[in-house]
Amino acid sequence: MAEQFGILVRIAVLVVATLLPLINPAGSAAIFHSMTLGIPDGARRKMAWQIGLNSFFLVVAATFIGSYVLDFFGVSLTSVRIGGGLLVAASGWKLLNADEKTGQKSADLQNVASRTFYPLTFPLTVGPGTISAAITIGASLKEPGVVLWQRAMASVVGLAAVAFTVYLSFRFAARLIEFLGDTGTVVMLRLSAFILMCVGVQITINGVLVVVQSIPHS
Numbered sequence: 001m002a003e004q005f006g007i008l009v010r011i012a013v014l015v016v017a018t019l020l021p022l023i024n025p026a027g028s029a030a031i032f033h034s035m036t037l038g039i040p041d042g043a044r045r046k047m048a049w050q051i052g053l054n055s056f057f058l059v060v061a062a063t064f065i066g067s068y069v070l071d072f073f074g075v076s077l078t079s080v081r082i083g084g085g086l087l088v089a090a091s092g093w094k095l096l097n098a099d100e101k102t103g104q105k106s107a108d109l110q111n112v113a114s115r116t117f118y119p120l121t122f123p124l125t126v127g128p129g130t131i132s133a134a135i136t137i138g139a140s141l142k143e144p145g146v147v148l149w150q151r152a153m154a155s156v157v158g159l160a161a162v163a164f165t166v167y168l169s170f171r172f173a174a175r176l177i178e179f180l181g182d183t184g185t186v187v188m189l190r191l192s193a194f195i196l197m198c199v200g201v202q203i204t205i206n207g208v209l210v211v212v213q214s215i216p217h218s
Contacts, residue, residue, distance in 0.1 A: 054126075058122060059159050062130075063155060090200070
């Protein structure tokens with residue numbers, strides 16, 4: 001029993017350790033704050049909770065049915081990486097060149113709330129790199145000594161922990177910004193946007209390299 005419990009804990013920790021660095025909730029929180037300037041705190045809390053839920057369902061779907069969906073539509077994981085990488089890079093470039101002083105006003109609350117899934121959840125929080133990793137996790141969760149439903153439950157616990165971390169980071173994004181100050185906030189926003197763009201470029205490069213390596217050489 002103790003050995004079986006240890007395996008389940010290891011599965012959950014593996015999920016968290018794999019996905020959390022890719023999601024980078026702290027960096028995403030700064031972007032979330034910049035895209036919701038002027039929105040009431042209550043509305044921001046609801047949006048943070050919704051993004052956390054969206055992130056949870058998205059990574060759960062990618063983990064357990066992602067590979068089947070791709071097979072059904074005849075889309076390879078490499079294509080997801082290339083297309084998603086371009087999308088992330090474009091989002092990072094747009095944020096990098098945005099005016100940090102130009103925020104959303106209260107009158108734009110409905111417009112901002114409608115963007116809770118896109119682009120705030122996907123691809124800014126759960127990007128193609130995270131989805132690719134989740135699909136890989138789902139395809140490789142094979143541990144001796146535990147049945148399928150136990151592996152699935154352990155994975156869901158890890159995914160829930162990741163999504164809850166996203167919620168907490170976005171929920172307290174304003175406090176993080178207050179701590180950083182005006183100058184620190186601008187620096188963090190620009191740095192987060194630049195890193196986001198670089199991550200998108202790297203994901204695209206990795207996908208292209210897979211395609212190039214698969215080409216037979218004479």
